[in-house]
Every structure is written in C-alpha cells, then in structure tokens.
Amino acid sequence: GLPNREDRPKRGSHAKRLLPMTPAAPRLRVVVLISGSGTNLQALIDAAAAGQPFEICGVISNRPAAPGLARATAAGIPVRVVDHTKFPDRARFDDALGDAIAAFLPGLVVLAGFMRILSDALVNRFAGRMLNIHPSLLPRFQGLHTHRRALEAGTAEHGASVHFVTTELDGGPVIAQARVPVQADDDEATLAARVLAREHELLPRVVSWFAQERLAMHGDQVWLDGAPLRHPV
Numbered sequence: 001g002l003p004n005r006e007d008r009p010k011r012g013s014h015a016k017r018l019l020p021m022t023p024a025a026p027r028l029r030v031v032v033l034i035s036g037s038g039t040n041l042q043a044l045i046d047a048a049a050a051g052q053p054f055e056i057c058g059v060i061s062n063r064p065a066a067p068g069l070a071r072a073t074a075a076g077i078p079v080r081v082v083d084h085t086k087f088p089d090r091a092r093f094d095d096a097l098g099d100a101i102a103a104f105l106p107g108l109v110v111l112a113g114f115m116r117i118l119s120d121a122l123v124n125r126f127a128g129r130m131l132n133i134h135p136s137l138l139p140r141f142q143g144l145h146t147h148r149r150a151l152e153a154g155t156a157e158h159g160a161s162v163h164f165v166t167t168e169l170d171g172g173p174v175i176a177q178a179r180v181p182v183q184a185d186d187d188e189a190t191l192a193a194r195v196l197a198r199e200h201e202l203l204p205r206v207v208s209w210f211a212q213e214r215l216a217m218h219g220d221q222v223w224l225d226g227a228p229l230r231h232p233v
C-alpha cells in the first residue's frame, strides 16, 4: 500500500523530483459542530495547521452568537449557522443541520461543545463518522452540568471522554479519556478549566487517529490499530 502520510515526500521537497508520481496526501475533511466558545475547535484548527492529516472544511453553529464562529472565520474556514430557534421542531432542524453538514462533504463530523441533542435519523446519516467530546469520565455524568455534578458527588477524579456518537445520548462507545484530579478547593470554574485544557490535547489526537484510518466503529465496537478496543485509551 501507500506509505504513511508522514513518510511521503513533501511537496516541493527534493524527494518530489525523485518520485514525481507520488500524489499529495489527501487530508480527511472534518466538519465541526459548536454552540459556544470553540476552544476545542481552536485546538483542531491548530493541529491541522501543524500538519495533522485532517482539515477543518466547515464549522456549523446552532447559535448565531457563538464566539467560536470567529475562530473559524479567522482561520479562513467557511461557517454556517443553523439556528434551532428558527425551526418548528427537532426533525426539521435536524434535516437542515444534516444538509448543512453534508454540503461540506465531510469524512468526519466532530461535536465540540455542541449543545443540541441529535435525532436518530441524523445520527444514522453519519453513523461511524461522528465523534463527541464530553466533559466527564463516561459512563459517569452523562448529560449536562457534569462539573457541578462531579463536585456534588465528591469524586476524586474527573475528566473528559471522546466517543462515537450513537442514538444513545452520551452512550456511544468511548474511544479515549483524559483524567484530572479534583482538588479540595475546586469550584465549577476551576474544575472545568482543568478538564478543558486536557480536552484540547485529547480531541485532536483522536481525530488524527481517525484521519490515519487507525480508528473505526463497527456495530457498536471501536477498533483501534486493527484490534477491538476493550477499554478506552
């Protein structure tokens, strides 16, 4: 087969003249869905700019005022807003969102702080090609307000998880997790910040695995590097 992307001659390099038929490596097209500040989006933009084998081909927000939209625009990435408040029901919103996603011809869809629950129809439209980053150590603290609930539960360890999106909300198979300690003097803001910093490493790493075709979901089973993944990384 083809050599790894990293091993192929770079365009303009001396090696190009030695191997003139080597094509430019195609980069995975990734659409990112956001609702808010978009710091995870920024981490993906930065990873792509640093040479990871994917490109952010579009960013979609359900909130017109999401600060993350400016991050995309600043990076020259096209943005779309599909405002859920403008649709009569979830099914109509999801149809429009699905069409907006599909128009970018993505190989992968990433939910990065996206705050609307997606219908089964939309999830199935991108089955095996949609990831979410969730701010807890799943299966603990599914749903919203995870940091507050972790503090209330008195848990010693908290973190974030990247999982394939399935029709089961926050229940799709977990790929990788980042753990942080909970400190005695933490409040929601300090704990969220500690988790978020780790999210910014975790999410680009998992997206790179998918782009390198090291990662897939078959049925509800995650595969990494040719073997079924028994425990999250």
Ligand code: NHR
Binding pocket: 111, 114, 115, 116, 117, 118, 119, 120, 123, 132, 133, 134, 135, 143, 144, 165, 166, 167, 168, 169, 170, 171, 172
């Ligand atoms: N959709 C499906 N089908 N499966 C998942 O695993 C999904 C999903 C959509 C979003 C992200 C998730 C998270 O990581 C996510 C995973 C929003 C809510 C929610 O209750 C819950 C989980 C997640 C995202 N949203 C409210 C709703 O009624 C609205 C809240 C708001 O707008 O602020 O959609 O946490």
Ligand code: GAR
Binding pocket: 034, 035, 036, 037, 038, 039, 040, 041, 068, 112, 113, 114, 115, 133, 134, 135, 143, 144, 160, 196, 199
């Ligand atoms: C992140 O912590 C992400 O895990 C979480 O929201 C934050 C978004 O930050 N996601 C959810 O809560 C999904 N319901 P960002 O917009 O700066 O990436």
